[in-house]
Each structure stands twice: as C-alpha cells, then as structure tokens.
Amino acid sequence: MTDTFTSSRTRSAAGNQPASAAENQSASRPGDKTAETKEPSLKGTFIAVMLLGGFIIASWVLVLALFLSRN
Amino acid sequence: MHIHRLEKIWIGFGLAMLLIFLLLTGVAAFAMGISPPSSSSHENMHHGKVDPTKLQTTAPFDKPGLKQIGDNEYEAVLIAYAFGYNPDTIDIPHGAKVHFIVTSSDVVHGFEIPGTNVNFMAEPGEVTELTHTFDKAGQFLVLCNEYCGTGHEMMKMTINVK
Ligand SMILES: [Cu+2]
Numbered sequence: 001m002t003d004t005f006t007s008s009r010t011r012s013a014a015g016n017q018p019a020s021a022a023e024n025q026s027a028s029r030p031g032d033k034t035a036e037t038k039e040p041s042l043k044g045t046f047i048a049v050m051l052l053g054g055f056i057i058a059s060w061v062l063v064l065a066l067f068l069s070r071n
Numbered sequence: 072m073h074i075h076r077l078e079k080i081w082i083g084f085g086l087a088m089l090l091i092f093l094l095l096t097g098v099a100a101f102a103m104g105i106s107p108p109s110s111s112s113h114e115n116m117h118h119g120k121v122d123p124t125k126l127q128t129t130a131p132f133d134k135p136g137l138k139q140i141g142d143n144e145y146e147a148v149l150i151a152y153a154f155g156y157n158p159d160t161i162d163i164p165h166g167a168k169v170h171f172i173v174t175s176s177d178v179v180h181g182f183e184i185p186g187t188n189v190n191f192m193a194e195p196g197e198v199t200e201l202t203h204t205f206d207k208a209g210q211f212l213v214l215c216n217e218y219c220g221t222g223h224e225m226m227k228m229t230i231n232v233k
Pocket of ligand 1: 152153154155179180181215216217218219223226
C-alpha cells in the first residue's frame with residue numbers, strides 16, 4: 001500500500017517536469033493514464049475516516065454492551 | 072466520473088456500517104421485541120391514552136399496586152404525581168418479571184431505577200409500559216428524573232426484591 005503511494009507521488013512529481021514532448025502532451029489530456037497518477041494522495045484522509053469509523057463502531061458496541069449488561 | 076480507490080473503500084465502509092446498524096436495529100425491534108417504553112395495548116385503554124383527571128375511575132389505575140398475572144410474573148400499576156408515587160413501596164419476589172404500567176396524574180415525571188434499563192417518562196394522558204426482570208435481591212430506589220416542581224428532589228419510591 002505504502003509502495004503504491006510513494007511511486008504514484010514520484011511519478012506525478014516527474015510528470016510536472018517537461019522531460020519530453022510526448023510526456024507533456026499526454027499529461028495535458030484529461031482522463032488518460034498520466035492524468036490519473038496526478039490525483040492527490042488521500043492516505044491521510046483515509047486514515048482519518050477509518051479512525052472516525054472505528055470510534056463510531058466502538059461507541060455503538062459499548063452502548064449495546066451497557067444496555068445488555070443492565071437488562 | 073472518476074472516484075479515488077480509497078474514496079471507494081470508505082464510501083463502501085460507511086454504507087456497510089449503516090446497513091449493519093439498521094439491520095441489527097430491525098432484528099432487535101421486530102424479532103427480539105426490544106422497543107422503547109411506550110403506549111400500552113392494555114384492555115380498557117385506547118392506544119395507551121388515559122384521562123389524567125379520571126384515574127380513580129379508570130382501570131387499571133383505579134387500583135394501583137402489584138398484581139400477579141402469571142408464574143412469577145407481575146403487573147405493577149403505578150401513578151406518578153407531584154411529588155411521589157402511588158403506591159410508594161412495592162415488594163417483588165426475587166427473579167420476578169414485572170410489567171410496569173405507569174402514568175401521571177399531573178405533570179411529566181420520570182421513573183428511573185439507577186443502574187438498570189428501567190428509565191422512562193410518566194406523562195399525563197399517556198400510559199408507559201416497560202418490562203424488567205429483577206434478578207438481584209435488595210432494595211431499589213426509584214427516582215423522578217424529570218424536573219416537576221419544588222418537591223422534585225424528594226420524589227421517590229422503593230422497590231424491595233426478596
Ligand atoms: Cu416528579
């Protein structure tokens with residue numbers, strides 16, 4: 001997982017430099033392979049979303065356990 | 072429209088969580104009968120409504136107290152008022168299943184046995200029902216947890232489980 005992110009970041013960084021005319025041309029066209037690699041890394045957002053989801057699940061289970069223990 | 076791979080994962084995660092929670096709530100409500108304390112289907116009551124000014128002549132509130140309805144199963148008919156409960160003490164045999172049937176003769180009151188799931192509102196005109204099994208022996212305090220007036224903090228009753 002980490003590898004994918006590192007490589008995609010490296011590739012997009014390389015894509016920013018006008019290395020060759022062909023590469024530059026393909027980068028400007030939307031929806032092709034090179035444009036896809038340029039999308040922002042959402043790793044931090046993903047971790048934050050999973051932490052929030054984990055917190056919601058833990059709270060839900062905790063409240064259920066409290067209810068069942070008092071029944 | 073292009074959706075990021077991680078975005079797809081967390082959208083799926085959120086949807087799955089929503090579905091599981093709804094499914095569990097549905098199973099609890101419809102298969103296990105777990106529902107919030109609410110309106111009664113008791114005979115003589117029209118969808119859990121009762122006239123709070125005519126409780127003395129309305130069954131079952133004309134005779135408040137504990138009634139045995141089965142094998143170690145009881146009905147506790149109680150009236151909350153400012154500032155107490157009628158009756159103010161009930162004795163329950165150990166392990167008994169008790170159906171609380173509670174209303175108020177004046178304002179909104181609470182009915183809570185601390186440390187248990189018995190915690191609901193007693194409202195004038197409405198009949199609240201809740202079933203609880205008393206597995207532990209001892210003396211239980213019932214408190215009003217809805218502010219109802221100047222004597223609110225004195226409002227309590229006792230349940231003896233022996
Ligand atoms: Cu009260």
